Amino acid sequence: MDRDAGSAPGTGVLDTVQPVAGLTHASAELLRNPFLRLQAVIKLCSTYFDGVDQRELLSRVGLAGYTTAEGLVDGDVEDEEGATATERATGPATRRTRTSSRLVRDAALASRVKELHDHACQICETRLRYKRRPYSEAAHIRGLGNPHDGPDELPNLLCLCPNHHVLFDGLEIYVDVDGLVRDTHGGASVGRLRRHNSHHIDEAHLEYHRTLCDLNRMTRS
Template sequence: MDRYGRATGPAPRRDTTRSVIVRDGSLARKVKELEGDRCQICDTALRYLNRPYSQAAHIRGLGRPHHGPDELRNLLCLCANCHVLFDGLEIYVDPDGLVRDTRGGREPRPLRRDPGHPLDEAHIAYHRSLCNLNARKPAVG
């Protein structure tokens, strides 16, 4: 500790054993390539360290309780902001392909879809059902 009571040196570590989901990195690269590293929701093209930056987002989550598949038909190419909103059940894709806010606070906009990027409508409907449940909860904060 220094004279102000702050820790010095590296953070402590502990050994653990855990099970992790193994993702296919080539699928993430494929969705980003198909969509030109542009967000399918807001059309943003980010750059980080002078390179394109986008995120491959699973429509139906891989972990419990969703158990979605790691496949191209279950992936979207999103910017970091839209990925957080999508995973946080704040936005969803309606049956007409429009991205909507679960609380009705934004103008609907079409989900941009490259013809070579198939999406499984069952995964989109699953995510939408979770958003409908989320919309019924009172907003916090």
């Protein structure tokens, strides 16, 4: 009996193609690249899910990591049930046993990017002092956590003040192709990313972050 054009393929076809999660092996291999995977997510959201809450959709299908530049790391897991609303609100805070798994970051790299920029934010030039010592933060451009799988290396780091670190990780600002730092949702310039001759920044990581901001703009509209 002839099959309809929209019917499922027979088992013989599946045995021949050996799909991975419904994809051919070639497609599955391509999607191992974080940037291509991100572009595929944006294409699917803009083409097929324009009328739905896309942030909720990403969360429900296990792609919540795309809502921040940091991505998702193995989260803390409590060994007992969380606190209830009926627990007393006075006295010492309740203690619970927790187990966690964290990504290992190279502290020497973080120190290096801060020293190169003399702890001055590469966006606003702010130099903070805390407990009589300079304070700045090393921000990964492409997050180390899932699904970004960014590398822990100097070309993937920026030296930022806490304010701009939060905005950068939260996809509220991005660096455009001309080096201007712009507001994700309005496009207004908030400054220019200052460079240092001894600190090469991988433009591919900045492009990845810009694309994440495109997805954030789309899901927030």
